[in-house]
Amino acid sequence: MQQDKSILIVGATGGIGSHTAKALAKQGYGLIISARHLDKLESLKAQLLQLGAAGVECFVLDLQDSSAIKGLFQFIQKQVKHLYGLVNCAGTLHESPLMMIRPDDIQAQVNLHLTSSILLAQYASRLMVRNKQGVIVFLSSVVAAQGASGQALYAACKSSLFGLTKSLAKELGGQNIRVNLIEPGFIETELVAHYSDEQRAELKQQTALKSLGQADDVAQLISFLISSKARYITAQNIAVDGGLALS
Amino acid sequence: MFEDKLKQAFVNALSIEENEVTAELAYSQHPKWDSTAHMVLIAELESSFDIMLDTDDIIDMSSYQKAGEIIQKYIA
Numbered sequence: 334m335q336q337d338k339s340i341l342i343v344g345a346t347g348g349i350g351s352h353t354a355k356a357l358a359k360q361g362y363g364l365i366i367s368a369r370h371l372d373k374l375e376s377l378k379a380q381l382l383q384l385g386a387a388g389v390e391c392f393v394l395d396l397q398d399s400s401a402i403k404g405l406f407q408f409i410q411k412q413v414k415h416l417y418g419l420v421n422c423a424g425t426l427h428e429s430p431l432m433m434i435r436p437d438d439i440q441a442q443v444n445l446h447l448t449s450s451i452l453l454a455q456y457a458s459r460l461m462v463r464n465k466q467g468v469i470v471f472l473s474s475v476v477a478a479q480g481a482s483g484q485a486l487y488a489a490c491k492s493s494l495f496g497l498t499k500s501l502a503k504e505l506g507g508q509n510i511r512v513n514l515i516e517p518g519f520i521e522t523e524l525v526a527h528y529s530d531e532q533r534a535e536l537k538q539q540t541a542l543k544s545l546g547q548a549d550d551v552a553q554l555i556s557f558l559i560s561s562k563a564r565y566i567t568a569q570n571i572a573v574d575g576g577l578a579l580s
Numbered sequence: 581m582f583e584d585k586l587k588q589a590f591v592n593a594l595s596i597e598e599n600e601v602t603a604e605l606a607y608s609q610h611p612k613w614d615s616t617a618h619m620v621l622i623a624e625l626e627s628s629f630d631i632m633l634d635t636d637d638i639i640d641m642s643s644y645q646k647a648g649e650i651i652q653k654y655i656a
Contacts, residue, residue: 407632455635462623507616 335387339363339413340559341405343394343453344423346373348522349472352552353420357559358386365409365416367392368423396423396449397441406456416460418468418559421450426524427487434486446490450497454512458505467510468559471498472551475518475574495570502568511567513558518574520546541576582655586648589628593621605644621647629655 340357344350345366354366358381366381366389368374374391381389390412392405409416427442454469461467476484477492498514505512519525519536528536537545551573557563572578590601594612607613613621622638625631625647631654633641641647 403632403634410626410630410632456632458619459623459626459632462620463627508619 335360335362337363337415338417339365339388339409339415340418340420341365341367341409341416341453341457343367343396343419343421343449346370346377347422347424348524348548349517349520349551349555350420350422351377352548353422353555354381354386355384356549356552356556358382358384358389360556360560361385361387362418362559363387363389363413365390365392365413367394367405369393369395397444399444399448399452402449402452402456406460409460415464416457417464417466418470419453419457420470420472420555420559421453422472423449424472424491424524426484427490428483429486430483431485439486442486442490447493447497450494454497454501458501458508458510461505461510462508465509467505467508468563469501469505469510469512470555470558471512471514473514473516473570475516475572475578477516479578498570499568506567511558511563513563513567514570515551515554515558516570516572516574516578517551518546518572518577520548520551520573522548536577539577540574541579544575546573546575582652583648585628586625586644586651589624590621590644590647593617593624601644603643603645607642625651631655 340362342350342354345354346368354364357364364381364386366374366377371393378389378391392408394401394405424446450471471494473491473494476488480488494514498512502512537543554573587601591598594617596612622633626633629651637650641650
């Protein structure tokens with residue numbers, strides 16, 4: 334059981350976020366779950382407690398409001414004894430041809446993916462340093478390295494997390510804080526619910542395993558990276574894509 | 581009390597002797613107060629005083645004396 338370790342999951346009510354929360358709850362971690370809607374958080378909280386979470390705190394947060402991130406950590410400082418992990422699952426898949434990307438879209442995507450990741454890491458690391466241990470996991474996408482027509486803005490924002498991960502791993506390693514990046518391939522979540530059957534079939538054929546990923550496939554890797562089994566793993570970017578990156 | 585707590589936070593975070601903690605103690609001037617130690621110091625101060633500092637104040641915290649002035653704002 335991991336009841337003395339608390340993990341913050343941002344974007345906790347999405348597909349990968351909720352599966353990650355459930356995987357960590359089963360291992361007995363204390364959880365702080367954050368997302369935009371309280372009703373979804375409360376519903377998830379009930380499930381997590383049933384699964385064995387040592388405790389669950391909910392915090393409503395819109396990452397477009399950078400100033401609200403400090404409030405999240407003030408809350409954590411009061412509620413939780415020891416913040417051990419941060420998993421940032423928040424994000425939306427912005428799809429738009431280059432000619433149709435508005436300046437406001439750019440700012441919103443940068444805020445959501447990059448600015449929030451930097452600020453979350455900044456505040457989280459300050460709490461982790463107190464105990465000289467911690468783990469940070471960011472979520473990117475195979476699109477970051479491979480590119481995708483119509484996803485230039487999304488890919489640009491996600492690829493920025495590569496440099497962030499490598500740099501923070503170096504900067505925080507001396508404090509025993511590990512930082513890793515996961516690059517999911519096509520994972521069947523709400524994020525890609527609008528994809529047609531034809532698009533899904535095509536993507537399936539592009540993977541080495543000839544199948545699409547599930548949110549739990551990513552959650553299991555996050556769970557491993559959080560655990561002490563991964564104590565010597567940092568500064569890594571790891572794909573969970575069924576071999577899509579080979580295509 | 582405040583002074584003792586502040587001094588102890590510096591001793592703990594920078595791993596220095598109490599007699600080294602003076603008003604002149606300054607960031608990057610003392611060999612043990614580098615950017616890594618600054619992060620540890622911020623964590624120590626926030627933990628000791630149960631506060632969460634603004635980034636601007638973290639950047640401004642360039643000396644022991646300045647640290648005292650900044651912390652006072654949060655606990656006043």
